[in-house]
Amino acid sequence: MLTHDETADLVRRAQRGQADAFTGLVRGFLRPAYAIALTVVGRAADAEDLAQEAFLKAFQSLDTCREPEHFAAWLFQIVRNRARNFLDSRRLRDVAPQGARILEFITPASESAGMREALLAALAALDVDQREVVLLHDLENWTHAEIGEALGISEVYSRQHLFQARQLLRARLDGDGEPTKLAAVDQGPQRSSASRMKGSEGKHGRHG
Amino acid sequence: MEDMDDERMAERIDFSTLDPSNNQLRWARTIDGVVAQALAERRKRLSIEAQLLRWARPVLAVAAGLCLVAWTASLVTTSRSAQTTSQQPAWQTLATWAANNQIPEPGDLVGTLRGN
Numbered sequence: 001m002l003t004h005d006e007t008a009d010l011v012r013r014a015q016r017g018q019a020d021a022f023t024g025l026v027r028g029f030l031r032p033a034y035a036i037a038l039t040v041v042g043r044a045a046d047a048e049d050l051a052q053e054a055f056l057k058a059f060q061s062l063d064t065c066r067e068p069e070h071f072a073a074w075l076f077q078i079v080r081n082r083a084r085n086f087l088d089s090r091r092l093r094d095v096a097p098q099g100a101r102i103l104e105f106i107t108p109a110s111e112s113a114g115m116r117e118a119l120l121a122a123l124a125a126l127d128v129d130q131r132e133v134v135l136l137h138d139l140e141n142w143t144h145a146e147i148g149e150a151l152g153i154s155e156v157y158s159r160q161h162l163f164q165a166r167q168l169l170r171a172r173l174d175g176d177g178e179p180t181k182l183a184a185v186d187q188g189p190q191r192s193s194a195s196r197m198k199g200s201e202g203k204h205g206r207h208g
Numbered sequence: 209m210e211d212m213d214d215e216r217m218a219e220r221i222d223f224s225t226l227d228p229s230n231n232q233l234r235w236a237r238t239i240d241g242v243v244a245q246a247l248a249e250r251r252k253r254l255s256i257e258a259q260l261l262r263w264a265r266p267v268l269a270v271a272a273g274l275c276l277v278a279w280t281a282s283l284v285t286t287s288r289s290a291q292t293t294s295q296q297p298a299w300q301t302l303a304t305w306a307a308n309n310q311i312p313e314p315g316d317l318v319g320t321l322r323g324n
Contacts, residue, residue, distance in 0.1 A: 017250060022243045030239060034228055048228055052242050059246040060253075116225045139223040169221050 001146050002028045004069040011068035014059070026055060029072060032140050032150075033079045039131035040083035042120055050086055054079040072150040122172040126165050133158050134165035298323060 002010070007028070013021035033054055038047035058065075058075050065074050123131050132151055136142045137158075142150070144158040151158070229235040296304075301320045305312050312320070 017254075019243070019247055022246050023239070026239050026242050026246075030242065031227075031229060038226065044226060044228065048238070052238065055242050056246055056249065060249060119221075119223060119226055134221060135223065135226075138220045139227060166219060166221060173221075 001032075001140070001142055007071050008068040011062065011065060011071050015062050015065075015068075022059065025071070029075055030055060032072065032136060032142070033075060035135040035139055036076045036079045036132060037083045039123070039128050039135060040080060041087055042124060044116070044120075046086065047083075050083050051079060054082050057082065070149070072146075073152060076150060118173060119169075122169045125172060126168055129153070129157075130161045130165035130168070133161035134169065137162050138166075 002024075007025075010021045010024045010028070014025055030051055033051035034047050037050040037054070038044060041047055041050060054075065058078050065071060067074070123134075126134070129151070133147055136147045136150070137144070144155040144162070147153075147158045148155045153161075224230065228238070298320050304310075
């Protein structure tokens with residue numbers, strides 16, 4: 001991850017319109033932005049699109065970023081807002097039947113679709129804070145200090161969230177939790193897995 | 209504490225299947241795409257601002273000229289209407305003097321009769 005000074009320098013130079021600074025910011029923060037979007041929408045493809053849109057939005061209003069060294073926190077707020085708006089519009093558009101929302105955490109088929117589905121399903125069982133912490137830590141390799149600052153929580157909370165998130169995920173992925181079974185099934189039985197995961201929907205719904 | 213985290217690397221959850229940068233070529237293209245779009249939008253915005261700035265001066269000059277003309281015209285109209293209201297017909301002035309037993313100065317009399 002970029003240091004405070006590096007981030008602030010990039011933001012200031014981007015505010016002046018320097019192209020390499022834009023590249024530096026995107027390189028440094030597009031993947032974390034994707035991780036944050038993923039914690040809200042639960043679909044990798046949607047999360048990628050949202051991260052890109054959020055970045056464009058952030059660049060449009062870069063002059064309003066008053067604390068360039070805290071660019072990550074500012075960007076993540078934009079990502080969350082867009083992701084929540086996206087979820088709301090998707091719910092309205094889909095007019096999905098009850099329980100269908102849980103399919104948000106099921107991704108399209110791919111080579112590693114089984115594992116991806118299992119991970120996304122297991123993530124759906126966590127609350128948003130836990131998802132953000134575990135993804136930023138284990139996917140992005142951020143330290144607790146960096147996570148705490150970007151998410152506006154203390155390092156202690158970050159550690160707690162990570163510990164709890166890992167325990168829950170491992171329990172599910174190791175087979176203690178039902179969603180692990182998702183890994184073994186193909187796209188067909190999504191409906192039954194969705195109904196099995198209803199218990200986790202509440203958590204997602206409250207925080208999302 | 210971070211050392212402890214390093215020791216616990218084995219405890220990490222493997223999210224690599226969710227990592228969009230696994231396909232490096234695609235990810236690099238995505239980054240380039242975002243940067244290109246951001247720069248294009250910035251250029252577009254700047255060009256609109258530049259156009260506005262370019263036209264701002266002449267527009268302001270024309271507006272100022274129009275204001276000056278309008279102000280001058282209003283001054284002229286006001287003074288004319290003031291003059292019109294202050295002028296009475298000669299007979300009315302003479303009648304007023306007569307009613308008040310007032311003897312006008314010769315100059316006033318001549319002026320009144322001239323219609324000034």
